[in-house]
Amino acid sequence: MRLEGELRRALARREFELVWQPQVSLRTGRICGAEALLRWRHAARGIVSPAEFLQLAEETGLIAPITEWALAAACSQGLAWMRRRPGGVRISVNLSPSLFVSRDVRELVTDALAVSGFDPALLDIEITERVLLDKVEEMAATLQSLREIGVSFSIDDFGTGYSSLAHARCFPVQRLKVDQAFVARVASDKADAAVIGAIVSLAHGLGMDAVAEGVETAEQLAALRRLGCDEVQGYLTGRPVPACEAEERARAAQTGSQSDI
Ligand code: C2E
Ligand code: MG
Ligand code: MG
Numbered sequence: 001m002r003l004e005g006e007l008r009r010a011l012a013r014r015e016f017e018l019v020w021q022p023q024v025s026l027r028t029g030r031i032c033g034a035e036a037l038l039r040w041r042h043a044a045r046g047i048v049s050p051a052e053f054l055q056l057a058e059e060t061g062l063i064a065p066i067t068e069w070a071l072a073a074a075c076s077q078g079l080a081w082m083r084r085r086p087g088g089v090r091i092s093v094n095l096s097p098s099l100f101v102s103r104d105v106r107e108l109v110t111d112a113l114a115v116s117g118f119d120p121a122l123l124d125i126e127i128t129e130r131v132l133l134d135k136v137e138e139m140a141a142t143l144q145s146l147r148e149i150g151v152s153f154s155i156d157d158f159g160t161g162y163s164s165l166a167h168a169r170c171f172p173v174q175r176l177k178v179d180q181a182f183v184a185r186v187a188s189d190k191a192d193a194a195v196i197g198a199i200v201s202l203a204h205g206l207g208m209d210a211v212a213e214g215v216e217t218a219e220q221l222a223a224l225r226r227l228g229c230d231e232v233q234g235y236l237t238g239r240p241v242p243a244c245e246a247e248e249r250a251r252a253a254q255t256g257s258q259s260d261i
Helices: 002-012 050-060 063-084 097-102 105-116 136-148 180-184 190-205 218-226 243-255
Strands: 016-025 031-042 046-048 090-094 123-128 152-158 175-178 209-213 231-233
Touching (some): 016 243, 031 243, 105 123, 105 136, 180 190, 180 218
Parallel strands (some): 090 123, 152 175
Antiparallel strands (some): 031 046
């Protein structure tokens, strides 16, 4: 109950922040996107990770205003990057499954885009497989209407949920994000490498890209490259950092003409 009260006040006190983690293309070696990850700067506890408060936020319905804030903050940051870098940067925002039950997600996203003036074609929305299991037709219509204005979709933590492989093709999804658990063992366990290989084939067969997350070592990176992954994200290519730090890093990579990996 105490946490719930604190969570309610956190929005008003502007205690939420976004940190950004780069996504790197294995084709070009350059940064091709950035995922926005939520942080709560708590006066006494310091930085609180989403794992510690997202479930409560979902149970109490606070996830809706928190997501509204996160989408707005992400789009306004995206707009700033759009103005500074030709072509802009694709940004990814996570949406909780519970949000799709309680809110009109189409409206939530179009409002954030309209208020910020951010290019919908640079907005990627990360959802989990769970979202695609209920009310399939309604969900497909929601995603399709956003796709029509240019928004893209990624399925997060792919391979761990109740995989709706048959359903995946009914939705306008552009990327499958291979779950970190498989990536962690890709260089040491043949079975995990085989699972990733299958996800990559599935993605490519459906006209999507495969993104590996949680990439920590050069060995994992080499294995993922061999398996045909399109993009990587993880501590190896960059920890999640505040926007200003992300910019500094991107600038440093640009002035040295070498690629980001
Ligand atoms: P996710 O979307 O799958 O994000 C990836 C998580 O892995 C992030 O944890 C990130 O910091 C962490 N990570 C990145 N690279 C590595 C690595 O190389 N090794 C390891 N061990 N971990 C890595 P984080 O930021 O704590 O977020 C946890 C989860 O909370 C996210 O998982 C996402 O599901 C959720 N989340 C984060 N921000 C938001 C948000 O704004 N809205 C919603 N609804 N959920 C969010
Ligand atoms: Mg994510
Ligand atoms: Mg994930």
